[in-house]
Amino acid sequence: MSVIRTTRRTRTKIAVSIGALAASSLILTACGSSDSGDNRDGTYYIKDVNGTSDLGQLVVKGNSVSHHEYSCDGVYEEPDVTSTGEFNKDQSQIIWTVAGDDPRNKRTGSEPIAISDTSISISGSAYVRDNSDAGKALLDGFKAKCKK
Template identity: 80%
Template sequence: MGITSTARRTRAEIAVSIAALAAGSLILTACSGSSDSAGKLDGIYYVKDVNGTSDLGQLVVKGSNVSHHEYSCDGVYEEPDVTSTGEFNKDQSQIIWTVAGDDTRNRRTGTEPISTSSTSISVSGSAYVRDNSDAGKALLDAFKAKCKK
């Protein structure tokens, strides 16, 4: 009788442990869901003729952090001519620029309103397209072709 009672108790303890692990897993999954939605925008986006120049604008999003780079034909795959950094506000409706680039043409200061879709981020009305989208690939190909001239 003692062995049967011990086996039942052990099975009950295992069942309780499994239930606790499952509940903990659900809680962790629920908590991580909010960070997944914040990461939906993660990636690289481009716009042509940034700030009224013939430069290529690049927006890099990692979580709530944003960096903005401007490339001329001379440095499209080297150091950017202008770099600014910022972060999204809580509801991701604005970018708050925290460090402006050194170039006097740089307009990335203060806050700028944004809107998003699955393939683009519009910053103050300028649409930056995701690099791996059809529009992004076409924009990069056109910029490279222009720079080869």
């Protein structure tokens, strides 16, 4: 009878251990895959950035952000204005670390942001993801305007 009790206890301990390992694995997986913003990584565009007819481009890689402005002559060349920054800890603002040289550039200090699946709004101006319908339409419109 003591053999049966020992076997049951052993099975119970093994089952509990397996359950604990499975739970630990799930917890570690959840911690390891915390949303560092990878789903927002990509390229976003806005037309008439800073009140000009330039195309604004926002490139997001992790917590790093770069902002470029292109005129019609420079869409596939070096941007006219480039600024870099990063998201703050709670990802509610972009803190600009390097501002471009152009005097029209307003990318200094920090700006509030809002993030959705297809856009990032900076100080109320929405940049649309390049592979979204709105992003494709915006780029096609800018290219057509620049061909004139």
